[in-house]
Structures are given as structure tokens and as C-alpha cells.
Amino acid sequence: MRLKALFIFIFLSNLCYAQNDKIDSLKTFSYKELKNKFYNYYENIKTDQSKIIAQYYLQKAKKEQNTLQIADGYVLIHFNENLSNALKYLDSTATVTKNLKGTKYPSQTYLMKGNLYYKHDNLKKALDNYILGLQYAKDQKDQKQTAYANMDIAYLNSYIGKNADAAKTFRYYLYNGNDITDESQHNQMRISLIYCYIELNKLDSANILIKEGLKTPLAFTNKYVHHQYIYYVGAYNLKLKKYDIAAKNFLAAYKYFSGVQDQNMNYSLLNIGKSYEGLKDKTKAVENYTKLDSIISKSGYTFPELRDVYTFLIDHYKENNDKEKQLYYIERFLKVDHKLDEQFKYLSTEIPRKYDTPNLLQEKENIIGELKMRKKILYLSISILFLVLIFITYLYYKTKKTEQQHRKIAQDLIISIEKRDPEPAKIDNVVLISQVQIPKQIDIENKNQKTISEDVAQFILKELTTFETKELYLKKGITLASLAKSIKTNTTYLSEIINTYKGKNFAAYLNDLRIDFALNRLVKDKKFRSYKLSVIAEELGYNNEQAFSLAFKKKTGTTLSMYIKEIDSLNDSQNNPN
Structure with missing residues (x-):
């Protein structure tokens, strides 16, 4: 004190x-x-x-x-x-x-x-x-x-x-x-x-x-x-005995002394506890005494008034039938008592002994006996927790593995885009018109068994080239019917040409164009990468970000966030080679 x-x-x-x-x-x-x-x-x-x-x-x-x-x-x-x-x-x-x-x-x-x-x-x-x-x-x-x-x-x-x-x-x-x-x-x-x-x-x-x-x-x-x-x-x-005022003073002192890590914070805590004892607030007294013990157990610093702290805590937990904490504070009492007897020979005779050491040792043995049954329950609980931990660990490593796979896919995509020839290239199953050899005539097996002439096929393919080069696929609300109408053909011809020459249906064709555009632009345009997901989705013609995210994941096998993260990581490594 x-x-x-x-x-x-x-x-x-x-x-x-x-x-x-x-x-x-x-x-x-x-x-x-x-x-x-x-x-x-x-x-x-x-x-x-x-x-x-x-x-x-x-x-x-x-x-x-x-x-x-x-x-x-x-x-x-x-x-x-x-x-x-x-x-x-x-x-x-x-x-x-x-x-x-x-x-x-x-x-x-x-x-x-x-x-x-x-x-x-x-x-x-x-x-x-x-x-x-x-x-x-x-x-x-x-x-x-x-x-x-x-x-x-x-x-x-x-x-x-x-x-x-x-x-x-x-x-x-x-x-x-x-x-x-x-x-x-x-x-x-x-x-x-x-x-x-x-x-x-x-x-x-x-x-x-x-x-x-x-x-x-x-x-x-x-x-x-x-x-x-x-x-x-x-x-x-x-x-x-002005406990309210005393508590406020000690709290102010503790706040300062704990901030500068001075031993006086221990005495402040001690007296905060005593003030709450005087106010009959056992909960706060225990709270502060417990905090004091935590500090003392780490520092090893002792002073005579600690015996009062531990006897109070022992009595408190004895009243509450908390054997484990009672045992803990008995052991703490005995440890402090030993040090006090060793260092303060004159003092040890002046401190009121509320607990005789031999009696405390016997009480310690009794508590240990009562705790044996609790240990069985504790071991069972630990076993269950261990199984839960194993399951959580499994989920964690599974998540990490998936993340690694996504990262590898993203890295491969970025590398392929950076190495891509500036001329039109094949994107998965997307084949541009300049690479396609158009047969002289295409047989269309529709219900009327009509055929598409070479001129019609060439016309539609030419319009699709324009559709792709002008990036018209980024507009919202594009459907097979609206595209057929814009290039002045019918949906049957348009669908068949896309299936035959692009190797996919119209929905897949439109999605692939948009995703391929996103892959390229995200690599080349830093500002575009900084946009919110909803803004990126809107720029690509999607109605909402959920639809875009699903389409991106389905097409690439990785997530948009991982793709952007790997782009930034690669750029950082290039800018800071050391």
C-alpha cells in the first residue's frame, strides 16, 4: 500500500x-x-x-x-x-x-x-x-x-x-x-x-x-x-469510510499508474477492492482482487496486504462452493505466505492469520479429492472439443486448398492474357470469324428442313464480327431475339450459326464474350479493378453482381476477388523486384 x-x-x-x-x-x-x-x-x-x-x-x-x-x-x-x-x-x-x-x-x-x-x-x-x-x-x-x-x-x-x-x-x-x-x-x-x-x-x-x-x-x-x-x-x-469517494480516487490513480506500468497500480487495485468491500459490492471487490492476483502472479511482486486479498477470495469462493477457484487461491496464498515469511520475518508475526497453514494444506487435499470426479467430465469435454477442433482444422485446410487452386487458375489466366498475341485469338471455345473457314453451304435441320445459303451465313458471321469488335455484347438486356432483329435475320438462323461456328449456345456465347472482356480489361486497367463489384457487373451488361460472379466462377474456375488480388500481387512484384 x-x-x-x-x-x-x-x-x-x-x-x-x-x-x-x-x-x-x-x-x-x-x-x-x-x-x-x-x-x-x-x-x-x-x-x-x-x-x-x-x-x-x-x-x-x-x-x-x-x-x-x-x-x-x-x-x-x-x-x-x-x-x-x-x-x-x-x-x-x-x-x-x-x-x-x-x-x-x-x-x-x-x-x-x-x-x-x-x-x-x-x-x-x-x-x-x-x-x-x-x-x-x-x-x-x-x-x-x-x-x-x-x-x-x-x-x-x-x-x-x-x-x-x-x-x-x-x-x-x-x-x-x-x-x-x-x-x-x-x-x-x-x-x-x-x-x-x-x-x-x-x-x-x-x-x-x-x-x-x-x-x-x-x-x-x-x-x-x-x-x-x-x-x-x-x-x-x-x-x-467514505467508500464511494475513495473508490473514485483509487480508480483515477490506477488508470494512470497502469498506463505507465508502475507498481503503484497494484496498491491502487488493492484499495479499489477494499473500497468495494466497504460498499458491500463483493462482485467488484472480487473483480479487482482477481485482477491484482493476475498481475502479481506474473511479476512475483508481493506485499503484506496480499494475505487479506487471498483470504477474502478463498472465503468468497468457499461460500459459492467453487472448489477449483478456492483451491487456486489457497495455493496462491501459500506461495505468497512462504515468500512473506522468507522476506518479512518481522512482518509475518504482525499480520492476522485468518488461516492456519497446516489447515489450509489439509483443505487443499480435500478439495483435490472432490475434484477427481470433475476431471472425468473435463476429460470427456476435452475429447469432444478435440474432435470439433479436428473437424474445424479439416474445413480450414480444405478451404486453403480451394484457395490455392483458385490462385493457380487466376495466375495462369493472367499469364495467358499477358502472353496473348495481339491478333484475335481463341478463347476457350470462342472462335473469331477471321479464323473460321465458312463452308459453301450449311444444312440446317429444322422442322422445315430448310438450308442456310452461303451468302446468309457469311452475312450473319460478318454481323457477329461487328457485334464482337464493337463490344456491343456489353449492353444490358441483349437476347437472341434482340440480336437477330438488330442484324436483320431470324432467331433460327442466328442460333444455328452461333452453335455451328462458335460451338455453343447463345447464352454461353454472350457470357464468354463478357467474361473474356473482363479478364483482359482487369489486367490492363487498374482503375477498372478498383471499381465495386456491382459497377463492374453493370459495365459488362449484367443485371446484378450475383449473376456476374456466378458466370465468372463458372467460366474461369476461380473467383473475381482472387483474380484481382493476383493481378495486384503480380504488379507489386514487378514494381518492387527486391
Whole structure:
């Protein structure tokens, strides 16, 4: 529940805030100015900018062979690294400063390591390093490093419940640290003291400090600091049992802290749950506690109040006879309990134990027994789901195979069109008049046993050539009768000529002309490809897009969308050969 400072108090006394966020030419800045810019970016969660500053700082120091500044450069870089890498950078700091005398090192190195371990929930190592840092600071009579070490240890006292002792340290440096703490550190002393006062039920004192802090310039310019105070407004109202107001404050804090992935989001979630507990809204309390557990299980970060969370969840699911979740939270409780007992030996005796560990272990075994029957049902369900999955997989691969076939057909069509001789060509069974040898006479077996003379046949074929070359087949509403009328012949002659010379009936002949036109134009005309399906269908003379789609698929064996997609893909590959 305690909100630790964004910056632990180990910074240089000359730390201040750069007002200009824009990274100008870094060569014009001194080391002091670069540090100011780094901490300004870092404190405002501008990670990328702070990394740039840190890297440049170290490069500058190495180039100038400035040992102290090289060490400071490693310190700056470690802030944005994970635990393993950060420790390596601090080890580098220790290496380059081992022969330096009369500096803040090695005290600062140990305090930095302590902060890292604190951040990653290893309080034993944190305390070990804080004590080492304090010893070196005292040996060197470094007042500032001594103060920073005292403040860090005060955080541990507060964390394990010794808030009265911690409050003494925070109060001292809040009112007597003008020569030691800067604006940010001074503000953090106020926030830390607010926490202690709330825990000690000194609510009036806490309220005064909260109001004072909200009026500071830092609370107006720094969102992180502002939301720290919003959190404590919630904590103050929670103590007063003003649960509605508290919930709103904690929700606002959670929204911000989760956005910057700060550990304070865990404490916010904890207290959102407590607020809903106070409002008797178990559903929302469970929702937030469950969300908190999800985060904790991934990060491994623990704090004492988690025991209250898990006992609440265990009781809740026990009341609802949900054995599986009850078992899960018992196991989570035991895991957290083990870690707390390991890391917080002093704290473990002060936390009310609602569940005795041996009893919980026995209850765990009982639940496991009750769940055995459920496993049989679970296995059956899994088997059914497996069969369904196999069926879905079959459908998926069948669809993919069909898609591959359509793609291959589309690719072959595109290639054939691109290679096609500019002279009239055969399109499947469509044969143009210039390629046809017309017999001198055609016998027509109709009911009157009439014959079509050579002149009539030549005339009709010539008219069909005109019909094709002028692309008259693209007009809507063309029928055998309307075409026969337009070329001044009868439907019997026209139908027989088309069947004999084109090798298909009139409907197929008209469809093939339109589809062949579409195949060619789609390849050559990018704008035409961009039209909606309904517009393309209308341009080709179809009454609706469904009729065109069916005709296209029946004629080509692929879909229009696949054909267009492959055209675009081929064009992209030609335009971008690499």
C-alpha cells in the first residue's frame, strides 16, 4: 500500500528540473545540464528520451576520459534496464570508481543496488546494500549519502509496519533537509509521511499534508506526483469510510499508474477492492482482487496486504462452493505466505492469520479429492472439443486448398492474357470469324428442313464480327431475339450459326464474350479493378453482381476477388523486384 518514491534519495544534490523537453544538440550541454534533462525525462516517464541522454552522457565521458562522469553515465543508463543488466552497469560503476577517493562512491553504488533489489521485491538484499552504503557514507563523512541511506532504510521500516520509526525519519528530512533534498525528494518525504500518518490513524495531519502537496508546483506539472496525491486522497477517504469517494480516487490513480506500468497500480487495485468491500459490492471487490492476483502472479511482486486479498477470495469462493477457484487461491496464498515469511520475518508475526497453514494444506487435499470426479467430465469435454477442433482444422485446410487452386487458375489466366498475341485469338471455345473457314453451304435441320445459303451465313458471321469488335455484347438486356432483329435475320438462323461456328449456345456465347472482356480489361486497367463489384457487373451488361460472379466462377474456375488480388500481387512484384 505504500507508494515508494519514483526516485530513491541517492541523487546528486544539484539535481533540478530542466524546463525544455526538446532534445537539442546535446554537445552544447554540460554534464550537470545533461543530468537535469535526464531526470526530467525519466521522472515524466519519457523513457526513450532519457535513454538517449544517458547514452550520450556515457559516450561524452568516455571520450573525455572523465572517470567520475563515466561512473555517473553508468548510473544513468541503469535506470532504464532490467535487473540483470542494471546490476551489470552498477558493477561497471564500482569497477571504474574503485580507486577514487573522496567521492560519493562506493556509497552511491550500494544504495543504487539496494534500490534495484527493493524494486524487484528482494528486501533482504536491499537491506544488505543499504547498510553497506550507510557504512561507507559514514566512513567518508558524506552527509548527503548518509541521509539517502537513512531515508531508504526508513522505507523498509515503513514497509514492515514500523511506521512510527519511519515517520520520524521522513518528518526530519521534510523539515530539515533543505541542504540535502531537492524539490522532488522534499515532495517525496511529504508523501511518505502522509502514508505513515494514515497508517498511524493521524488523519488530520495526513489531510494537511495532502492539501499542501496538491498545491505545490510539482503536483501541477508532474502527472506522476499528482496521481500519488490522488491516491492518498483515496486512502484518507477509505480510512473515513467514505467508500464511494475513495473508490473514485483509487480508480483515477490506477488508470494512470497502469498506463505507465508502475507498481503503484497494484496498491491502487488493492484499495479499489477494499473500497468495494466497504460498499458491500463483493462482485467488484472480487473483480479487482482477481485482477491484482493476475498481475502479481506474473511479476512475483508481493506485499503484506496480499494475505487479506487471498483470504477474502478463498472465503468468497468457499461460500459459492467453487472448489477449483478456492483451491487456486489457497495455493496462491501459500506461495505468497512462504515468500512473506522468507522476506518479512518481522512482518509475518504482525499480520492476522485468518488461516492456519497446516489447515489450509489439509483443505487443499480435500478439495483435490472432490475434484477427481470433475476431471472425468473435463476429460470427456476435452475429447469432444478435440474432435470439433479436428473437424474445424479439416474445413480450414480444405478451404486453403480451394484457395490455392483458385490462385493457380487466376495466375495462369493472367499469364495467358499477358502472353496473348495481339491478333484475335481463341478463347476457350470462342472462335473469331477471321479464323473460321465458312463452308459453301450449311444444312440446317429444322422442322422445315430448310438450308442456310452461303451468302446468309457469311452475312450473319460478318454481323457477329461487328457485334464482337464493337463490344456491343456489353449492353444490358441483349437476347437472341434482340440480336437477330438488330442484324436483320431470324432467331433460327442466328442460333444455328452461333452453335455451328462458335460451338455453343447463345447464352454461353454472350457470357464468354463478357467474361473474356473482363479478364483482359482487369489486367490492363487498374482503375477498372478498383471499381465495386456491382459497377463492374453493370459495365459488362449484367443485371446484378450475383449473376456476374456466378458466370465468372463458372467460366474461369476461380473467383473475381482472387483474380484481382493476383493481378495486384503480380504488379507489386514487378514494381518492387527486391
